[in-house]
Amino acid sequence: MTDDIRVRMAPGPTGYFHIGRSRAAVLNWLFARHTGGKFVLRIEDTDQDRSREEFLHSILDSLRWLGIHWDEGPEAGGPYGPYFQMGRLDTYRDYADRLLATGHAYRCYCTPEELDALRREAEAERRPFRYPGTCRALTPEQQAAFEADGREAAIRLRVPDHGTTGWDDLILGQVTYANDEIGDFVIRRSNGIPLYNFTVTIDDLTMRITDVIRGQDHISNTPKQILIYQALGEPTPRFGHYPLIVSPEGKKIGARFGAKPVSGLALDGYLPEAVFNYIATLGVTYEGDREIFTRDELVRLFDIGRVSRSPAIFDPDKLDWMNGLYIRNLPPDEFVSRSLPFLEARGLISSPPTPSEIAYVKAALVLEQERVKTLAETVEAVEFFLQEDITYDPALLVPKKGTLADSVRVVDAAMDVTNSLSEWTVEALEAAFRALVDRLGLKTGVAFMTLRVAVTGRTYAPPLFDTMAVLGRERVMRRLGGAQVALQNWERAEPTAVQ
């Protein structure tokens, strides 16, 4: 029972669930699933000033989007609740009283102002500040005097003056701190609200957390928390501190870069499974040189000891590549259904789309599947299929290796072919147009480029005859007609171009 692995993620609802936090979630979740343990979600909402409902939703939505299910926590419940710290105030008070009763903690009547003065003094003398232990050995009379004076007491943990506190980190190995560098720290404010290091410890203890896996920004909190476990006479969990993910500029995530919630990546057209794969493999190795894994493989192969000890830069280019890979591997139907919302949002199709729209757009999307890196790109990729009238630069109708006269001939002849073709299929189109280009004595590359521009309005598109097949005879005729007009106008406007 006590051997069952339990890990947790304990975000404060004080900011969006950014990429850095997603790493915490992914690593803890993988660790839990790999070991057959439980993943607990706990909300640290004691910072009432900064906590916001909106951020709580951001956390929950992002976790769900990534497919990270929490076994216990908000909405899920569980045997060790409540999972919001504000609901656990009584527990913190009980444990604080216990520490007071055993003498491991004591009341401190120093005011913030007095401490500030000491701190400034220490700084001025370029000497590290540490609480001097002023209230460590107050007599009941002295305490009564302070109380009578109207002072509220904070509670401090009595930290040993000598010795060291350390642990064998799951990722970093042995880490040690000297106790005399820690100093008696406050575990409960004078207003009765407990402090972070105390609440996490009590929560982790009472929630029976066995492995605390968190970012390296928490390293220096760890000895304090271990000291609390020891004062309570409780065994400590294992600790593992992974390095932070930093922005491409090497800066901390959250400020300028990556300030958005991870679930926002959905709107940018990223697939959650690709993002999960990327986050899970950023700064972590699994098996050989591979870096593309299914979720099950990640769970099976995850090894906390294979987490790199140095910070990793978030590389948007690599995420894009990976997302494109996942898109290409999607079953076409799924690619289509996942892309439709983007087209709807842009008003390219009705919302909800009609069956005929779906059929048409599906055919177009399938042609673009291996050409996009994000679902959002499908909008631009498929736009020309849906626009009634395409507009383009007539100059593009004459490729660099072609002439205006040739372009005119191809488009004119294409009109006839299009009009008379008996069977509207990719094969028939290709056969007919190849024969046509042959008859005109033109180069296929050049002539096809003219037709491509005439039909799509751009120089890059899916293969010409696949595109025409999807567009249908009507649209192709109309666009070829538009190209004829454009060429005529251009001929008049740029007579020197005629050779």
Place this chain on the structure above:
RNA sequence: GGGGCGUUCGUCUAGUGGUCUAGGACGUCGGCCUUUCACGCCGAAAACCAGCGGUUCGAAUCCGCUACGCCCUACCA
């Protein structure tokens, strides 16, 4: 100022004393495929393994120092 942690191609990394003239991936560049783009395939450039000094027959791998980076240093979380 003090403390902790870190340091292999631009980026993510493999590497745990000899097999490393340092391997893979993204990105970049070139080629092939080809009706364009993309995909796919092939290839190239790219890290004197932060620097210095030790240990050793032999070091990216072990030790020390220095530099640089990040984090912490609150009655914030």
